Amino acid sequence: EDKVVQSPLSLVVHEGDTVTLNCSYEVTNFRSLLWYKQEKKAPTFLFMLTSSGIEKKSGRLSSILDKKELFSILNITATQTGDSAVYLCAVEARTSYDKVIFGPGTSLSVIP
């Protein structure tokens, strides 16, 4: 059965800290791994990763994929209160409709 696991499920840090969020997966016919940020309402897209070892970066956020070990990490450096959100990891599988399997999310709280 396809599944995506995230850890930790919740995290509280102080502003300025660096955090690492983990995502591991077991999916048949892997196509890509996705990270989304969800603040109260709609999830918004952060990164898509398809190749191992190539870091994707956007400002203070970065992510990397290891297709051999089947995991990805999302790093956030110099955290700010605006980074408080649920971070969702998802994996796309090659099926008839490009199935997307979501993990349970990591709830990050950044306190001043």
Place this chain on the structure above:
Amino acid sequence: NAGVTQTPKFRVLKTGQSMTLLCAQDMNHEYMYWYRQDPGMGLRLIHYSVGEGTTAKGEVPDGYNVSRLKKQNFLLGLESAAPSQTSVYFCASSLFRDRVGIWSPLHFGNGTRLTVT
């Protein structure tokens, strides 16, 4: 820039009542999806549509029906609501995902919080 719009935002139903959740997108996307989000379980796909007039079952379709009469609209129906359907429902849309070299992330609406008592 409306994107994906869901109505209503909140709803409370009694067990056995019916309702329809509406989703509209203005991005000319072919693919549309309905997900439900429950604590600790992530987003789970209920039904999806790959184009006007087509629908298909996702992971958790029981108790729900859908229709896609127009490309821009995707409706989710609950014929006889049950407490187990208490959840937050998200609609999403995307471009054609099967074509080589063409990819878009899912664009989500802001969700509908449904409580069934």
